[in-house]
Amino acid sequence: MTRPDSRQAGTESFDYIIVGGGSAGCLLANRLSRDPSMRVLLLEAGGKDNYPWIHIPVGYLYCIGNPRTDWLFHTEPEAGLNGRSLRYPRGKTLGGCSSINGMIYMRGQARDYDGWAALTGDDAWEWQNCLPDFKAHEDHYRLDDGNDPETGGNGRFSDMHGHGGEWRVEKQRLRWDILQAFADAAVEAGIPRSDDFNSGDNEGVGYFEVNQRSGWRWNTSKAFLRPALSRPNLSVWTHAQVERLTFETDGSGRKRCVGAVLRRQGQAVQVRSNREVILSAGAIGSPHILQLSGVGPGSLLKSHGVEVVHDLPGVGENLQDHLQIRAVFRISHARTLNMLANSLSGKIGIALEYALRRSGPMSMSPSQLGAFSRSDETQSHANLEFHVQPLSLDAFGEPLHRIPAITASVCNLNPTSVGTVRMRSARAQDAPAIAPNYLSTDEDRRIAAESLRQVRKIASQPALAKYQPVEWKPGPEFQSDEELARLAGDIASTIFHPVGTTKMGRDDDPMAVVDSRLRVRGIAGLRIVDAGIMPRITSGNTNAPTLMIAEKAAGWILRERNGFQPGT
Incomplete structure (x- = not known):
């Protein structure tokens, strides 16, 4: 051996x-x-x-x-x-x-x-x-019972996904009310729902599937x-x-x-x-x-x-890389990881949930809710990706903020820089x-500004109203393309791609x-x-x-x- x-x-x-x-x-x-x-x-x-x-x-x-x-x-x-x-x-x-x-x-x-x-x-x-090369190593949880989840037999889902391969794909083992509200707000803003981002057209809003096995x-x-x-x-x-x-x-x-x-x-x-x-x-x-x-x-x-x-x-x-612009909203009346992880009782509860159930915040991927949308009506396909998180921090690896907040990171999927x-x-x-060489082209700077406007549009929808979202970063006082592109440069970070x-x-x-x-x-x-x-x-x-x-x-x-x- x-x-x-x-x-x-x-x-x-x-x-x-x-x-x-x-x-x-x-x-x-x-x-x-x-x-x-x-x-x-x-x-x-x-x-x-x-x-x-x-x-x-x-x-x-x-x-x-x-x-x-x-x-x-x-x-x-x-x-x-x-x-x-x-x-x-x-x-x-x-x-x-x-x-x-x-x-x-x-x-x-x-x-x-x-x-x-x-x-x-x-x-x-x-x-x-x-x-076929995607499917060759895929092991998708929705096919665990041997049947297509859409038809009960062979159908569109099994045409697109594999089972029995080495690479396990599962749903996430958590739920946050604020994330569900954000998904509903995205639909109100005109983004359709999606239950499968991996069928060749990922436009829509839904929860990311992750490479995990039992937490x-x-x-x-x-x-x-x-x-x-x-x-x-x-x-x-x-x-x-x-x-x-x-x-x-x-x-x-x-x-x-x-x-x-x-x-x-x-x-x-x-x-x-x-x-x-x-x-x-x-x-x-x-x-x-x-x-x-x-x-x-x-x-x-x-x-x-x-x-x-x-x-x-x-x-x-x-x-080439995806640059994510991390828009942070302070919220009220909702649980976020910021408050849980910054208290002793919250940390103990998080650890116990994972130890007993392999679920909760310790089972989280960095982003849980996703959305793919078009930056403007001239786009023929989704050219923005949102990673939405019930937390906020300056960058991964940095401490969580000590305010109740969520982050809606958005990136240009097809950068020209x-x-x-x-x-x-x-x-x-x-x-x-x-x-x-991020944001080095006029097109990338324009899409950066438009992406921040789309985040604001979602945050203003009725589904989020009860949580009273207030834009903390970059700040609602910035409105022009020039201001938003400059602020994107101040708060954006790599998404590691x-x-x-x-x-x-x-x-x-x-x-x-x-x-x-x-x-x-x-x-x-x-x-x-x-x-x-x-x-x-x-x-x-x-x-x-x-x-x-x-x-x-x-x-x-x-x-x-x-x-x-x-x-x-």
Whole structure:
């Protein structure tokens, strides 16, 4: 039986080396190691996912900003945020971001994937061809009894969702009157109700479904990696940070990735791949590793004294993220987490409810109620996402406010602002410079202003009147587009969805890093499988799409292996 850290690296060779034990990496390790003839190595720079707060849903509060589970990145000062720098959490543990994220299961919109297919010229990315990859690992609670909840047999829901896979999807185990009132107010403001955000059109208001099992966080390490650990052909090394990839040149001058140099428990180790190296270190980690290895914009690499292996200008470009604007309303006559968690009796009650029932605030994802709407009547689709919470704080990881309040965070689902991830030095230990370039376009600033107006419209509806909501942040005195865009810069924060920094694209796209099958352009034996390959960000939370990408890539890799010839 192979367990994490059970083998020493030495100079071992493997068929597949997966760099990054996060969401994509854990799924890939499971799928690729199914063939006992293939030796698979999974490398994770962080540790095992044995920290208790990883598994208690509210534990994200103790994992974000914790060096045990978070890379502790920060953005560069952002002009669109009025010079502020944001904390930029990324998971540093087995399970990666699925061990510290908001647990929301959200695929996005069908149009996202149809757009990827058009950009890449590959219909494998169309929604209808991605749906089987979503369903392949899904285990949806509504199908637990074997029947479609809509028809009692086979029907629309079972056409859209899977059951029996590794990735558990459940409803949340809590109820807040103030959230139900907000949902009713959203309907009064013209947003329809939705009982399924994952059918290809997520417009509407309803409760998020979450990746939990019986009140515990369900991360990708538990779902995909642990069932595979008994396979003798799978090795998992934690505390193994890749410093650079290694390459060889064949007789025709073609470069091939043949392994990696890493630091493990203070020792330099080199490993070799007989088939492929797969980067799954995420939209921040993967471009950084490529740049450290000499693959990226030539001028950037030379400026840091890195030998250029392959000049690939798109590496680290095209960073896209969802910026959430956190509107806070002080309320009356309703229970909120602020008041419960700031009293001793409230804390005891919260702990007892979770201990006895696995429910209540300790089972909460960061956001419970969701809504997808259009910022104005000219939009052909929902372009705003609301995350509504019965609490308020300045940012996740900060203390709850000591006033009764709720937060209605709203983000532009399709931002036009793009940024960069660039190495600061040739040292792997030095964090890259992350510059999302938020609110840098007129369109993004306009939609930011409109989104705040929509929050105010919902808050003014009769369904919320008895709770007497009063806008606390940003403040009702700000009304013009210019004022609201500036205030958005003061109060907005990342919603932790970085994508796009190693995007896929057509052969004639000079900024495409990978082809439509996720193979790095110009280098054999190297593939990228993580959120970085998205050419455009999805219209929703990004963890479920990342797993779909990994599922699809695993299928391609397994089908290609029979025709593999070293050096081709």
